[in-house]
Structures are given as structure tokens and as C-alpha cells.
Amino acid sequence: MNPLFHFGRYVILMKRAFSKPEKSSIYISRIFEEMNILGIGSLGIVAIISVFMGAVITIQSAFNFESPLIPIYAVGVAVRDSMILEFSPAIISLILAGKVGSSIASEIGTMRVTEQIDALEIMGINSAGYLIQPKIIASVLFSPVLIVFSMFLGILGGYVFGLLTGVVTDYEYVYGITYSFRPYNVFYALIKAGVFAFIIASVPAYHGYYTKGGSFEVGRSSTKGVVYSSVLILAFDLILTQLLLA
Amino acid sequence: MIQINNISKSFGDRKVLNDVTFTFESGKTNIIIGQSGSGKTALIRCMVGLNEIDSGEVLYDGRSFHTLDFKGKKEIRKEIGMLFQGSALFDSKTVEENVVFPLSMFTDLSEAEKRERANFCLQRVNLPNAGKLYPSELSGGMKKRVAIARAISVQPKYLYCDEPNSGLDPKTSIVIDTLIKEITEEYGITTVVITHDMNSVLEIGDNILFIYNGVKWWEGNHSDILKTTNQELQDFVYATKFMKELKTKF
Ligand SMILES: Nc1ncnc2c1ncn2[C@@H]1O[C@H](COP(=O)(O)OP(=O)(O)OP(=O)(O)O)[C@@H](O)[C@H]1O
Numbered sequence: 427m428n429p430l431f432h433f434g435r436y437v438i439l440m441k442r443a444f445s446k447p448e449k450s451s452i453y454i455s456r457i458f459e460e461m462n463i464l465g466i467g468s469l470g471i472v473a474i475i476s477v478f479m480g481a482v483i484t485i486q487s488a489f490n491f492e493s494p495l496i497p498i499y500a501v502g503v504a505v506r507d508s509m510i511l512e513f514s515p516a517i518i519s520l521i522l523a524g525k526v527g528s529s530i531a532s533e534i535g536t537m538r539v540t541e542q543i544d545a546l547e548i549m550g551i552n553s554a555g556y557l558i559q560p561k562i563i564a565s566v567l568f569s570p571v572l573i574v575f576s577m578f579l580g581i582l583g584g585y586v587f588g589l590l591t592g593v594v595t596d597y598e599y600v601y602g603i604t605y606s607f608r609p610y611n612v613f614y615a616l617i618k619a620g621v622f623a624f625i626i627a628s629v630p631a632y633h634g635y636y637t638k639g640g641s642f643e644v645g646r647s648s649t650k651g652v653v654y655s656s657v658l659i660l661a662f663d664l665i666l667t668q669l670l671l672a
Numbered sequence: 673m674i675q676i677n678n679i680s681k682s683f684g685d686r687k688v689l690n691d692v693t694f695t696f697e698s699g700k701t702n703i704i705i706g707q708s709g710s711g712k713t714a715l716i717r718c719m720v721g722l723n724e725i726d727s728g729e730v731l732y733d734g735r736s737f738h739t740l741d742f743k744g745k746k747e748i749r750k751e752i753g754m755l756f757q758g759s760a761l762f763d764s765k766t767v768e769e770n771v772v773f774p775l776s777m778f779t780d781l782s783e784a785e786k787r788e789r790a791n792f793c794l795q796r797v798n799l800p801n802a803g804k805l806y807p808s809e810l811s812g813g814m815k816k817r818v819a820i821a822r823a824i825s826v827q828p829k830y831l832y833c834d835e836p837n838s839g840l841d842p843k844t845s846i847v848i849d850t851l852i853k854e855i856t857e858e859y860g861i862t863t864v865v866i867t868h869d870m871n872s873v874l875e876i877g878d879n880i881l882f883i884y885n886g887v888k889w890w891e892g893n894h895s896d897i898l899k900t901t902n903q904e905l906q907d908f909v910y911a912t913k914f915m916k917e918l919k920t921k922f
């Protein structure tokens with residue numbers, strides 16, 4: 427269907443989701459609930475992926491830097507910069523778009539087709555606010571935790587596997603990761619991750635919320651939520667990189 | 673009192689409601705009957721604004737629902753309790769949490785008071801020990817009853833029940849019918865019940881609206897209905913063997 431139609435309906439849904447809550451205490455506990463599901467529940471997969479990414483970058487760059495002109499500590503620099511600038515914010519967000527996005531879209535989609543959303547509306551509850559807002563807030567608030575956690579584990583993974591395989595020494599790696607370090611890069615990564623976290627929660631929520639039909643359509647909404655949020659993450663990755671780094 | 677005036681509704685180019693006018697009185701059990709697919713659920717979904725209407729108006733004690741903005745509608749909806757045809761329980765919450773939920777949203781009762789109210793409602797639908805179960809652990813009829821408990825927990829002024837006793841055994845069915853009638857009269861609720869069950873119609877139907885293909889075909893009360901000469905209504909009322917036999921006895 428028409429992308430402008432979807433964009434307009436998405437904006438209206440977000441406006442409704444962020445209107446004043448019925449009862450703040452309930453919203454706050456909803457946010458913690460969602461942080462637990464979306465955030466804490468993702469620590470495991472983020473940890474595994476980050477360690478392996480750090481390890482692979484270490485071994486690959488050591489292999490590529492086999493030139494006497496490039497000092498071996500450049501491996502540490504490469505791991506640090508690729509983890510902080512791109513892998514932790516963008517790749518982890520793409521993975522989360524798959525994991526978190528599909529669960530959000532199917533949860534909300536199922537609630538739509540089983541009339542649970544109608545039941546909320548009938549009670550006089552703003553269903554968009556109640557269901558979607560806590561997910562977005564939890565996702566955005568928790569994203570710095572996940573991303574810093576990922577950066578740390580990626581760099582640690584590189585260190586451990588670098589030493590185990592003997593491609594770098596302890597001293598060179600540590601020298602590399604501290605070599606002309608720019609804290610701004612971490613800030614840039616956190617901004618990116620925050621934007622991606624908003625996309626990861628809101629786009630699948632939109633697709634779930636407007637599901638029509640039955641379980642088949644819930645599956646389709648879930649797929650659409652993941653695909654569209656992933657594409658948007660890539661697009662915003664480009665835009666934000668241009669805006670913040672150029 | 674809920675008044676509907678000249679309600680029409682189409683889905684695409686299919687007209688499912690055509691110029692329906694009716695008054696649902698307060699303190700009375702107003703029943704909507706009609707064949708499957710005749711537009712009963714569509715009518716009440718239009719009345720509460722879950723579906724937009726194409727034309728007509730719905731008045732809640734004189735307040736015109738569809739002209740209100742989102743906030744105004746919300747105020748009226750807080751006074752509405754609704755039992756959906758498919759129960760629509762929140763499946764991430766236990767039975768007790770389902771019933772407590774509307775109370776938490778809109779009242780300042782303490783935890784203990786809310787729980788007490790929830791258990792009172794569950795008791796009234798004959799489910800005193802189901803509070804800790806999840807909806808997926810309930811039978812269809814139990815879900816219906818939990819949904820009724822949830823709908824009445826906030827003491828609504830307007831109560832909609834879409835087939836409250838489909839899937840219930842005759843005995844539980846009577847318990848539910850009686851409960852609906854009792855609370856309707858006790859609290860002066862405007863109750864709208866959709867049912868296929870002639871037993872309920874005769875038992876609790878104060879005002880009856882018969883919908884046929886989206887059109888108001890007949891209205892009256894439970895003593896009129898047995899004497900009706902309206903062919904389509906007769907076909908509906910005397911569809912079962914039992915009712916046919918009953919008819920020959922008159
Ligand atoms: N969202 C919708 N989109 C398109 N058509 C619909 C929609 N909802 C209902 N209809 C159509 O409207 C007609 C009336 O449906 P409705 O659900 O009101 O029937 P009903 O009288 O409640 O039947 P039942 O007793 O089986 O529940 C049906 O023919 C149905 O196909």
C-alpha cells in the first residue's frame with residue numbers, strides 16, 4: 427500500500443501512544459515490565475554475538491595487517507572503532523529488530539485479532555498508550571545499557587581470542603584500544619542506538635496494531651515489522667552517520 | 673438509557689445495518705436476537721464506537737456518542753462494561769488480574785479492596801477458585817464467565833453482553849441469565865444482551881429487538897414474542913423441536 431498512508435497512520439499512532447497516560451503509576455510499572463522482557467531478555471544474545479564479533483574482527487584484521495608498515499596494535503584500534511562505531515549500535519540493533527521486533531508485532535497483533543485491544547478501548551483505556559508507549563520507552567532507555575555492554579564484550583572478546591590465537595600481545599592490544607580514543611564516538615553510537623531502539627519498538631508495534639484478520643495475518647505483521655524496521659535502521663544508520671560524523 | 677436513531681453501516685459495499693432505530697431502557701434487559709450474520713455484533717460494535725457508523729446517532733442518556741472527541745468518548749466508555757463474543761480476556765494476566773485490571777486503571781481502591789471486589793465478582797459468576805489460573809487454562813464457558821466478571825467489576829452504567837451463554841451448560845446458563853437480570857435491576861443498568869438462546873429470551877427479555885439482514889424486523893417483549901405473526905420471527909422463535917411442540921400447546 428501507499429507509503430505515505432503508512433507514514434501518516436504511523437505518526438497518528440505515535441501521537442496517540444504518547445498522549446497523557448491514564449494513570450502514571452501503572453505506566454511506570456509497565457515500563458519496568460517491558461525493560462525486563464525486551465532489555466534483560468536480550469542480554470544473552472547480545473553477549474554471544476558481541477564476543478564473537480570482537481573475536482572475528484581481531485583475527486581478520488591481524489590477518490589483513492600483515493604488512494611491516496602497519497603496527498600490530500592497529501588490531502586493537504580496529505576492534506575498538508568497528509565495535510563502537512558500527513557493530514555494537516547497528517548490527518546489534520538489526521539482531522534485536524529480529525528478536526524484539528517480531529515479539530512485539532506478534533504480541534500486539536494477537537491482542538488485536540482476539541479483540542483484547544477492543545476490550546482495552548471499551549474500558550476507556552488508550553490502547554496505543556497502554557501497549558506501545560511503555561515498549562518504546564523501555565526499549566530506548568535500555569538501549570545504552572545493551573550497547574555499552576556489547577562494546578565492552580566485543581573488545582573483551584577480541585582481547586581473549588587475540589591472546590589465545592597469539593595474533594596480538596597483551597600490551598599491543600591494550601595500547602591499541604586506548605590509542606587516540608575519542609569519547610565522542612561512544613556518544614555518537616549511543617545516539618544512533620537510541621534512534622534504532624525507537625524504530626525497533628515502534629515499527630513492529632505499528633504493524634501489530636493494525637493487523638486485520640487472524641493468526642495468518644499476525645504472522646505477516648510480524649514479518650513486516652521485522653523487515654521494515656531493519657530497512658529503516660539501515661537508512662537511519664546512513665543518515666545519522668552523515669549528520670554526526672561528517 | 674441508550675437510544676439509537678437510524679443507524680446504518682456498510683463494510684465495503686455490503687450493507688450490514690440499515691436504518692436501525694431502537695431504545696434500550698435502563699434497569700431492563702434489552703435483548704437483540706437474529707440469525708447468525710444478521711448484524712447483531714456489528715450493531716453493538718457501532719454503538720460503542722469500535723466500528724464507525726455511516727449515518728445515524730447513538731445517545732447515552734442524551735449524550736450523542738459519535739459527535740464526541742476521543743476524550744469525551746473515553747468518559748462514556750468508562751461507564752460501559754462489555755462482554756465480547758470471544759471473551760477477549762488478557763491472556764498475559766491471571767483471571768484475578770483480568771478482573772482487577774479495570775479497577776486499577778480507574779479507581780483508587782487499595783490492593784486488598786480491589787482483590788475483594790474481584791473475588792466478589794468471580795463468586796457471582798460461580799468461579800470462586802479460579803483467580804490464580806490463566807485464561808489458557810480455562811474452558812470456553814469459564815472464559816465467558818470471567819469476562820462477565822471483568823465487565824461488571826467497575827459497576828458499569830451500560831452493560832453489553834455478546835452471547836453470554838453460548839457454550840454454557842443449561843444450568844450455568846440460567847445462573848448467568850439470572851445474574852445479568854439481577855444486577856441490571858439492582859443497579860439500574862442499561863443492559864444489552866445478544867443471544868440465540870430462546871430460553872434466555874423468554875427468561876430475561878424485557879425489550880426484544882429482532883434483527884433480520886441488518887434491518888429492525890420486529891420489537892416487543894417476551895410475552896408478545898410467542899404470539900407473533902411475523903413470519904421470519906416465527907421461523908427464528910420456533911426453530912427448535914421443543915419450541916414447536918410448545919407452540920402446538922397454545
Ligand atoms: N470487520 C468486518 N469487515 C467486513 N465485514 C464484516 C465485518 N464485521 C462483520 N462483517 C459482516 O457483517 C455481517 C454481520 O456480522 P455480525 O458479526 O454482526 O453478525 P452476528 O449477527 O453477530 O452473527 P453471529 O450470531 O454469528 O455472531 C456479517 O455478514 C459479516 O460478514
Ligand SMILES: [Mg+2]
Nearest residue numbers: 712713714757
Ligand atoms: Mg455476533
